[in-house]
Amino acid sequence: MDTVNQFSTPLSDITAEVDLAFNYMGWISLFLLLGITLTMIFFVVRFHRGRARKTKQIEGHFWLEVTWIVLPTLLVTWMFWIGYRGFLLIRTVPEGAMVVKVTGMQWSWSFYYPEEGITSTEMTVPVNTPVKVEITAPPDDVIHSFYIPDFRVKEDAVPGKETYLWFESKRTGEFNIFCAEYCGKDHAQMISMLHVVSEEDYGKWIKAQIARKYKPLEFAGLADPDDPVFGPEDLNIDSARLYRNYCASCHGAAGDGSGLPGVARDFNDLPNWKKTNRITDIYRTLAEGIKGTQMRAFPNFTPWEKVALGHQVRRFIREGLQPVTEDDYAELVAQYELDKMQGPGETIPVEKAIELLTGEAGDRPEVEAAQPDQAGSEQ
Ligand code: CUA
Numbered sequence: 083m084d085t086v087n088q089f090s091t092p093l094s095d096i097t098a099e100v101d102l103a104f105n106y107m108g109w110i111s112l113f114l115l116l117g118i119t120l121t122m123i124f125f126v127v128r129f130h131r132g133r134a135r136k137t138k139q140i141e142g143h144f145w146l147e148v149t150w151i152v153l154p155t156l157l158v159t160w161m162f163w164i165g166y167r168g169f170l171l172i173r174t175v176p177e178g179a180m181v182v183k184v185t186g187m188q189w190s191w192s193f194y195y196p197e198e199g200i201t202s203t204e205m206t207v208p209v210n211t212p213v214k215v216e217i218t219a220p221p222d223d224v225i226h227s228f229y230i231p232d233f234r235v236k237e238d239a240v241p242g243k244e245t246y247l248w249f250e251s252k253r254t255g256e257f258n259i260f261c262a263e264y265c266g267k268d269h270a271q272m273i274s275m276l277h278v279v280s281e282e283d284y285g286k287w288i289k290a291q292i293a294r295k296y297k298p299l300e301f302a303g304l305a306d307p308d309d310p311v312f313g314p315e316d317l318n319i320d321s322a323r324l325y326r327n328y329c330a331s332c333h334g335a336a337g338d339g340s341g342l343p344g345v346a347r348d349f350n351d352l353p354n355w356k357k358t359n360r361i362t363d364i365y366r367t368l369a370e371g372i373k374g375t376q377m378r379a380f381p382n383f384t385p386w387e388k389v390a391l392g393h394q395v396r397r398f399i400r401e402g403l404q405p406v407t408e409d410d411y412a413e414l415v416a417q418y419e420l421d422k423m424q425g426p427g428e429t430i431p432v433e434k435a436i437e438l439l440t441g442e443a444g445d446r447p448e449v450e451a452a453q454p455d456q457a458g459s460e461q
Pocket residue numbers: 186187188189225226227261262263264265266269270272
């Protein structure tokens with residue numbers, strides 16, 4: 083246990099309050115355990131039958147009774163006060179707190195920033211800023227629990243209902259986010275990261291996310307009939323990681339449906355596909371889901387991520403892969419108006435968007451270095 087951090091520089095006011103309550107009650111419990119146990123042992127020895135003598139009948143002792151009523155009452159009232167003070171702090175969100183909406187799904191976390199309209203698979207917030215986290219789960223999902231141990235905050239994600247918690251970090255850093263409610267097969271994999279960064283880095287991150295999300299889709303040149311599968315570098319999206327986080331639980335790591343056998347599609351079982359393996363059909367499936375099956379829509383994916391995931395899925399197909407054509411992309415652009423996307427508040431020119439996207443890797447060098455597997459692809 084990192085006692086130095088806990089007692090000298092708490093990460094947040096909530097951390098300090100919770101640790102205070104925990105430590106006070108821990109020490110009081112230990113004191114009572116030792117006091118009662120030692121007294122008991124002393125009495126067992128002192129009043130052993132061999133040494134016993136006939137005692138006179140004791141009718142009562144006023145001050146002894148006053149003491150054992152007043153002292154414990156004061157003690158538990160004080161314990162209640164410490165807990166109540168912490169409870170008030172935890173449940174009272176400071177005015178003007180920034181809002182992040184969290185959705186817990188089997189088996190991933192999704193973070194939505196309503197002001198900017200962006201979604202991320204990891205959480206990034208500025209330091210010294212109160213953050214209200216509004217938590218929910220899709221109506222057809224199960225109960226999860228959003229837990230940031232370092233900040234001592236935890237709240238259930240209940241399907242169809244909104245709960246909340248808040249925290250404010252006094253330091254920058256990387257912190258674990260866990261699911262603390264057993265929610266099925268991959269409960270233990272339901273892990274994400276909280277990045278607390280400086281105000282300036284947060285601004286850069288938001289800009290990069292907006293640029294990434296609202297970047298107009300330029301499909302010309304991407305459709306190479308000789309190369310029906312293009313790599314993640316073409317989109318600057320780690321589609322393999324997206325697949326692992328969102329698809330592998332059901333479709334299996336190798337795309338053979340082994341995650342939920344008999345329920346999830348084996349990508350090689352072409353005759354049973356409800357749609358073709360054209361990129362357009364996979365995109366539609368990701369955008370809209372397939373009615374009457376467990377394949378739900380993923381509206382939190384950007385168009386680029388859906389295209390990247392489409393190609394990731396196509397990598398699993400060994401036979402009968404239909405090549406990607408310019409017409410496919412034209413069809414997608416027309417149906418989903420992908421050429422008309424604009425960021426909230428400002429329209430970013432393509433060149434500026436690309437500059438922001440390619441510059442992003444340099445904005446968080448410490449993240450890149452410490453979390454090679456996590457960084458760079460959270461949306
Ligand atoms: Cu979600 Cu455990």
